[in-house]
Amino acid sequence: MIRFDNVTKRFPDGTEALKEVSLTLPAHRLTAIIGPSGCGKTTLMKMINKLEKPSEGEIYIDEKPITDLEEVELRRSIGYVIQRIGLFPHMTIADNVSLVPRLRGWAKDKTDQRVRELLALTGLDPEVYLERYPLELSGGQQQRVGVVRALAGDPNIILMDEPFSALDPISREQLQGELQNLQREIQKTIVFVTHDMDEALKIADTIVVMRAGQVEQIGTPDELVAEPANDFVRNFIGTERIERQRVFGEKKLKEFAGLFALEWSGDAQKISSGATIEEAVLELEKSQHSRLAVVDEDRVIGYVSEHDLLRAALRKEEGAVG
Known part of the structure; x- marks a missing residue:
């Protein structure tokens, strides 16, 4: 100290x-x-x-x-x-x-x-x-x-x-x-x-x-x-x-796996499932792609768009995670 x-x-x-x-x-x-x-x-x-x-x-x-x-x-x-x-x-x-x-x-x-x-x-x-x-x-x-x-x-x-x-x-x-x-x-x-x-x-x-x-x-x-x-x-x-920060908070992407699309035919920027919603929003803003591929232990567990991230944030706001 x-x-x-x-x-x-x-x-x-x-x-x-x-x-x-x-x-x-x-x-x-x-x-x-x-x-x-x-x-x-x-x-x-x-x-x-x-x-x-x-x-x-x-x-x-x-x-x-x-x-x-x-x-x-x-x-x-x-x-x-x-x-x-x-x-x-x-x-x-x-x-x-x-x-x-x-x-x-x-x-x-x-x-x-x-x-x-x-x-x-x-x-x-x-x-x-x-x-x-x-x-x-x-x-x-x-x-x-x-x-x-x-x-x-x-x-x-x-x-x-x-x-x-x-x-x-x-x-x-x-x-x-x-x-x-x-x-x-x-x-x-x-x-x-x-x-x-x-x-x-x-x-x-x-x-x-x-x-x-x-x-x-x-x-x-x-x-x-x-x-x-x-x-x-x-x-x-x-x-x-x-x-x-107030909207997106510190919740991790893996906590919202149920909201992710399981398939996507286009390109997607990879991001760890341990990233926060806010970090995902910032990554998507920098990316040239419309979706992020959420990766957990080298396996893609889903694809998220800006709309999906907003839905996750609203779930968080309402206390209805999962």
């Missing part, structure tokens, strides 16, 4: 990046911090590993004040993923990923096993990628390696500063999904800074909305959509997004 107690950050020119912020970030959950440029979200995150220090107030990790912790050791114990990735171009992927475990004095066999496990876990075959160099990888692959490097030392906390914002939309969406799957397995405390509300709503367990150095609202995605604290939060989320 990470706790901010009445934290203010004042820069030498008098600018207050944070103003008496008090909040708790839950352990073993992914918290997204979001807000307009200059709102203080990155400053807030950087205080967790002492890249920025408070002018007033205190920060606690598991109820221990971080002022008592030595900077270098604290940073080695916290994973950090940045937008620019930051891999060392002259070092192989194996050397990049194993950097923190080696600095922490891990045995070579333990380090090598950890590196291989994490690469495989993020969809990068160790036999293919271990001896490659960063410039031989695509942007999405490099960012996967950045995530693996942050996890290599087995930290309890991982900080992610807009890690996917420089990627193309397809790579970004893939990595968002992979991060969700990874978090279900590793259950780390992740603090994820983003300016993208769709990203926050998709991946976060908790969302912190900031403006002008202060917290406007903190809650689950559903709570923010259902009850925005004020006009700023409502406008930042967007009325269209709120309405779409």
